[in-house]
Amino acid sequence: MSDSPTAHPLLPSDSKRIGPGDLVFDCPACRKSLVVDKVAAGQILPCPLCKKPIQVPQTSRVVMLDQAPETQKLAQLPDWERELLTIQSSLKETQHQREEAGNFYRQHSSEANRQQLRMEKLDARLKELRESRDALLAQHPEKKNA
Ligand SMILES: [Zn+2]
Numbered sequence: 001m002s003d004s005p006t007a008h009p010l011l012p013s014d015s016k017r018i019g020p021g022d023l024v025f026d027c028p029a030c031r032k033s034l035v036v037d038k039v040a041a042g043q044i045l046p047c048p049l050c051k052k053p054i055q056v057p058q059t060s061r062v063v064m065l066d067q068a069p070e071t072q073k074l075a076q077l078p079d080w081e082r083e084l085l086t087i088q089s090s091l092k093e094t095q096h097q098r099e100e101a102g103n104f105y106r107q108h109s110s111e112a113n114r115q116q117l118r119m120e121k122l123d124a125r126l127k128e129l130r131e132s133r134d135a136l137l138a139q140h141p142e143k144k145n146a
Helices: 069-076 079-139
Strands: 022-026 033-037 044-046 053-055
Antiparallel strands (some): 022 033, 044 053
């Protein structure tokens, strides 16, 4: 991996899961919370939000670097609320899958209906053709076993 400034850009801290190797600090110009890989400490990089060049500090302002703000928030919730969130997320995903299955079914059931009508017409046509053939053969018994 390269140490060029672009290899470790500054990012808004809510745009990325913050890991133990990340520095979290506020932009001195716009006060937005930023995150960057700690190898960028001391470098001067443009803030992604206000575009001003800022020097990355050597230390992070956040003590718990191993948990993203979302994860911390989740950990503070009572068990039942965490369970509720899990259920709601599964519910959403299952609803999505159900819609997909429904769309697929509707699309293909109309095609299946068309093919079923066609099979019925072809069956009727086969019956007619067999009857015509049998009637003709009945008039010419000498050909029946030919
Ligand atoms: Zn800024």
